Amino acid sequence: MKSKNITLIILGIFFLLFPFIIKSEYYQHLVIIALMWVVIGSSWNLLAGYTGQVSFGHAIFFGVGAYTAGIFVTKLEISAWWGMLFGGFAAMLIALFVGWVCFRLRGPYFALATLAGSEIIRLVATNWESLTDGMVGILIIQSFRSKLPYYYIVLGLAAACIYAIHLLMKSKWGYYFVSIREDQDAAESLGINTTLYKNISLLISAFFAGSAGAFYMNYMAFIDPHVVFSLHYISIMAILVGIVGGVATIMGPAVGAFVMVGVQETFRSAFFGVAPRWISEAHALVFGLLVIFVIMFMANGIVGDWGKIKRVLLGTRPSA
């Protein structure tokens, strides 16, 4: 317990000082993106990892958050930073509808319904040109030229998200979420209103994903439906972050986010320019292989199977 606290304090100090240690804007950018994925991955983990409702449609909430921030600028002519607040609420509003429809289904059918939902909303965003400007996308002017403000905003968001989920999972709601994951019928017979608590989990999850989306709008200053509602870049990536880092662990998605963003960037940049260009095309393949590896050899992810990883690396035998 003590050593865990010390690790957390050291990590905290490191992240607070990071932009002063590493001055390269490129690396700062990568860490900002990774921290954004910490938020999305954690939000996915709350719903899928803890509550057992695997979502293939987290792009819905991310995209709605991003578009809320964007539309604030293009239609209401107010700062996109308001999106950081209202993007989360807009995502919750959509989540109410998604939950109302999709929670009639269980297990894989729920997952497929969320997948369909994200495709529907992507097409709506593409075609509702009077509101979203369709494929043209939304371009805004960044508020800051330096990376620093963005870094600290997303760091705060990530820390708040992790801490909120940590507190949540120690409360009555946390117990209820895990009970629902383990056995929905048993949970119901124990007096747990499973429909209500599944929706609560979904709403909280959507709020954080939406906030991350709004941050993305502010930071990248450009969105279009094919990026923010993308199955590949958002929904699947959210799942990978969760699975690689460790499903149903607090720090799992945080670790997963850094690993996945690292792998993605390594391939996108063709090993930082060392390898031939064509290798960047292989990143989807490597993602697939990575997931297969994780599922076969460390089904609980990096954090969940940390003990096992340590044993293999140090070559020691299990103590028990």
Add this chain to the structure above:
Amino acid sequence: MPLLELKKLVKDFGGLKAVNEVSFQVEKGEIFGLIGPNGSGKTTIFNCINNFYPITNGDVIFKGKSIKGLKPHKVCHLGIGRTFQVVKPLARMTVLENVTASAFCRFNTIREAQKEAGRVLEFCNLNTSKEKLAKSLPIGSRKRLEIARALATRPDMILLDETAAGLNPSELDEAIDLIRRIRESGITILIVEHIMKLIMSISDRIHAINFGQTIAEGSPKEVADNPAVIEAYLGEEYARS
């Protein structure tokens, strides 16, 4: 006024009448046994009482009010706890967490819920396995965990669905003792059981069904001597002799 009353309960699955006009009354404080051969509709009746299945016809009255059509979690809050024949432990949670989750039914803070869970686990002799994962328990303990979870919701009535199936003789004696202690604590028990040693020794009254229909009701002795019951279990020849 009976605590629980079934009024001409009917449940059909398509063309099959799984339960056909079954009526009985369970008085407060008694142990009421429900018996019948395999597939006679006992578990279906349980699922109708706490509304996992919508009732086709008839009514279920609990504490003088109809509970027909209420969601299962509402039925639990009203005071009916249940166990499952095929145990449903929350596998990747510890025993204590399992029971704490259900204690949240009456308590809101984690401290109170855990305290209640500890009390119930002690009552069910599960204290030593508190920190174990539910999936690591042997069947005897899993059955007791089912009971503990139901008790932690502070029910007025508990539905026990074959809690003694698969137990060895010493576990069976423990189960009988546990059921008696539950009754002593003031909880009414409706129990489905195949093990005659158990059901005959603890029930105050027994209701027997076959093919979804009532065939007998009365004291254990009366039901055991009833020709219709003997026929249902052993065949026509034994009923005549």
